[in-house]
Amino acid sequence: MMNIVVVGGGAGGLELVTKLGNKLGKNKKANVTLVDRNTSHVWKPLLHELATGAIDEGVDALSYSSHAKNHGFNFQLGTLCDVDTSSKFITLAPLIENSEVILPERKVDYDYLVLAIGSTSNDFNTPGVSENCIFLDSPSQAHKFRRKLFNSFMKIQGDLIESSVDVAIVGAGATGVELSAELYNVLQELKRYGFKDLTQKNLNVNLIEAGDRILPALPPRISSSVHNELSKLGVKVKTNTLIVKADSQGLYTKDGETIRADLMVWAAGIKGPDFLKEFKCFEINRINQIVVKPTLQTTTSDDVYVIGDVAQFTQENGKFVPPRAQSAHQMASTCYKNLMNRLKNKPQLNFIYKDQGSLVSLSRFSTVGNLMGNLTKGSMMIEGRIARIMYVSLYRMHQRALHGTFKTLLMMLVGKINKVLKPSVKLH
Ligand SMILES: Cc1cc2nc3c(=O)[nH]c(=O)nc-3n(C[C@H](O)[C@H](O)[C@H](O)COP(=O)(O)OP(=O)(O)OC[C@H]3O[C@@H](n4cnc5c(N)ncnc54)[C@H](O)[C@@H]3O)c2cc1C
Structure with a gap:
């Protein structure tokens, strides 16, 4: 039987392997295998909410093994370390836990291979960044941030008049902007859970951007609207500020300024995994x-x-497809069609990226963005409740691609019930 192997069960890979499993795996028309280095999936755009405790991984994570069982594919836990395209196999690194080899190095044969291994934050080799900053690339990094954040609030409890928790976020793209706003939401929520004397003065957030405006990928009107909203919340937005070094005390700018911080997040640009260089x-x-x-x-x-x-995909207009969840979703769809066409000896389709616009959530304070499309004849700015609904619907679309409409509706119901049963921030 034909072996189709998908490496990476993220925004794109998991949607693809679910479709392939449902169509080919369940009917024994092909062996469909997912490989991921983690045992469960958390949709990456939720990581900043995981980092602030606004969502609970226990509720939002999806186990690969159980999803594989329900959708007709196999799951192999492992980290891709090599590909041999002439003999058509991939190599997975040994699985080691506490110096014990749980699984040795393994080879997995494929007829067709799909690589969907995502990206990591790009520190542009800035000295001290990898040692001192958190990259919000994975649930474990998000947990690290949450622990440090809550510990920092505990440390200042005794001296709320003089002290603050200082957070510096480098990169004012969607991740940096959304995280900044989410921090002010958490501050307000914490007041309900034993930190009742906290005030806005006890949180100091610097959002640092090398370019001349925040959200450079979005129209200037949206940048300036979000800039105003963030300033109202208390975020200090520093544009035209290039970070040249980090150490345990804080960040250092090209112009000689020191930005002191207890917690530093690096969210300035992306790169593919380093091992691909080899x-x-x-x-x-x-x-x-x-x-x-x-x-x-x-x-x-x-x-x-x-x-x-x-993937580096060059569009007809010469621009690269941006690294976004909607790009991964659309690519998964075309890749699925192309794999099905391969099996039927039909021609391959070209991928055409359709920019649907971008939405930025400033936690519960506001949602702003632009919609693209035929109806809007280009880009149309939206904000408020409609923007919020559309922002949430991006995640719902991902859930629907994985679970179907009925289960997604059930999950929405469970979410509502949990809002009543559970604290609104994850506290431990
Ligand atoms: C905090 C944050 C907020 C974001 N918000 C938005 C947003 O609002 N809207 C938007 O459109 N985009 C957003 N993005 C970007 C979006 O998350 C990514 O573009 C999208 O997840 C890319 O999908 P992907 O399938 O390529 O990779 P990912 O979703 O990152 O999945 C990659 C998978 O590959 C696995 N993997 C990696 N390396 C290996 C290996 N060597 N071996 C085995 N498995 C491996 C990982 O464990 C992971 O499961 C955000 C990103 C972040 C970090």
């Missing part, structure tokens, strides 16, 4: 992404497809 079998760009053809196949092997953040 892969001789693919064309890799300078930020470690794999260059793909219009059909999402690699330029070096037609049997390997790449989707999501780790």
Whole structure:
């Protein structure tokens, strides 16, 4: 039987493998396998909410093994470390826990391989950043941030008149902006759970951007509206500020300013995983992404497809497809069609990216963004309740692609029930 292997069960890979499993795996038309280095999936755009305790991983994480059982694919826990495109197998690194080898190095054969291994934050080799800043790339980093944040609030409890928790966030793209606003939401929530004397003065958030405006990927009108909202909350937005060094005390700018911080988050740009640099079998760009053809196949092997953040896809207008959840979702859809066409000996389709617009959530304070489309004849700014509904619906679409409509509705119901049963921030 044909072996289809998808590596990376994130925004793109998990949607793809679910479809493949439902269509081919359940009917024994192909062996469909998902490989991921983690045992469960958390949708990456939720990580800033996980980091502030606004959501609970226990509720929002999806176990790969149980999802695989329900959708006709196999799950292998493992970290991809090599690909051999001539003999068509991938190598997974040994699985080691507390110096004990749980699983040795393994080889997994494929007929068709899909790489959907996402991206990591790009520190542009800035000295001290990898040692002192948190990258919100994974649930474990989000937990680390949450623990440090709550510990910092506990430390200042005895001296709320003089002390504050100082957070510096580098990069004012959607992640940095959303995290800044979420921190002020958490501050207010914590007052209900034993930190009743906290005030806005006890939180000091610096949002630092090298460019001349925040949210550079969005129209200037949205940037300035979000900038105003953040300033109202208390966030100190520093544009045209380039960070050249970090240490345990804080960040250092090119202009000689020191930004002291207890907690530092680096969210300035992305790159593909570093180990891809060593892969001789693919064309890799300078930020470690794999260059793909219009059909999402690699330029070096037609049997390997790449989707999501780790793909460098050049559109007809010469621009790269941006690293976003909607890009991964759309690529998963085209890749699915292309794999099905492969099996039926039909021609491959070219991927066409449709920018649906972007929405930025300032926690419960506001949601702002732009919608693109035929009806709006270009870009239309939206905000308020409609924007909030559309923002949430992006996650609902992902859940629907994984679980179908009925289960997604049940999950929404469980979410509402949990709002009554559980504290509104995860406290431990
Ligand atoms: C905090 C945050 C907020 C965001 N908010 C938004 C938003 O509001 N809207 C939006 O459109 N986008 C947002 N993004 C970007 C969006 O999350 C990504 O573009 C999207 O998740 C990319 O999907 P992907 O499938 O390529 O990779 P991912 O979703 O990152 O999945 C990659 C998967 O590969 C696995 N993996 C990685 N390396 C290996 C390996 N070597 N071996 C095995 N498995 C591996 C990982 O465990 C993971 O499961 C946000 C990102 C962050 C970090």
